[in-house]
Amino acid sequence: MIGAEGTLAFIAEAVLNTIPDYAFKMTGMLYFETPEMACQSILLLKESGAEALEFMDRASLRSVENMAGIPGIVRLLPAKASAILTEYQADTESELLTKWENAIGVIEGLPLIHDHDFTLDPDRQAALWKIRKGMYPSVAGMRNSGTAMLLEDLTFPVERLGEAIKDVRDMFEKYDYENGIIFGHAKDGNLHFCISQHFDTDEQIERFRKFNDELFDLVLGKYDGALKAEHGTGRAVAPYVEAEWGKEAYGIMLKLKKLVDPENLLNPNVILSNNKNEHVQNLKSLPVVEEEVDKCVECGFCENRCPSRDFTMTPRQRIGIRRALQRLKKEKRWTYTTRFQRIMSLMAWILVP
Ligand code: SF4
Structure with a gap:
């Protein structure tokens, strides 16, 4: 089996070992002048014991700043500001407070542009997580009618995340994706970005193809990163799987596929495809309805x-x-x-x- 799409088989039953949802949490938002400054703090915060480090760029924050319950500071941030939602977790209150005492020195040494607002209060914690979780639906709801919402799922080395964010943002400008937002699980170097895209003209599809080619070259060539971190590869990344994994590994995947699915019945062209245009063909248009x-x-x-x-x-x-x-x-x-x-x-x- 590879990925989540049933390329070689399907999962009929599974038992999952879940990670614990700790009872005690200390949650706060850290605001920085630029994405680079925010990302330079990630390794320090990770070493201080943070369980969650969620990065959000200015465009992401702007997408939720008028939602009910969002702290007023979000509306007043400078143009390139970025935030990291930081959470420490533990099994007991005393364990959490010990962790927090060790972390506070690190946090106070960071180049923050606003006082941190760490809290033990579950309601305030929920309001902070609402910022992070509200982004995708908010941007999706604001996009132009008839456009599809694309969510990418890239991984970069954590120590180069700031540089990578700048490169991705430059590409948004170059290809005119002015409504793009960047957020993600910074602790693991996993970045998501959302852009909206029309698929109803050849020009729009060509723009999408060029953007993807350049983006995936950037991720693999410049950063030795990964094209998918937590979501499936699907058709959108299928033409790039060989470039990511190399000829030999890809050859093994093809042989394995042939062995278990000789007639290519299971999800043909998902993940494993010889069609280099798989990602720009049979695209589903979203016609305007109401x-x-x-x-x-x-x-x-x-x-x-x-x-x-x-x-x-x-x-x-x-x-x-x-x-x-x-x-x-x-x-x-x-x-x-x-x-x-x-x-x-x-x-x-x-x-x-
Ligand atoms: S599928 Fe459409 S209607 Fe259903 S939750 Fe998602 S956006 Fe809303």
């Missing part, structure tokens, strides 16, 4: 929560259908006959258990 529908990024978080999921469709499925209808209308394939046929098959799908 304001509420257009906000959906098809993340699927509503799938297992929606109360209607067991007797009809989930919000994502309803939205998927409305988008499909819009695509057909655009292609002028939404005739009276197809309308009748599709409505009948939709009704059958909903009504027949």
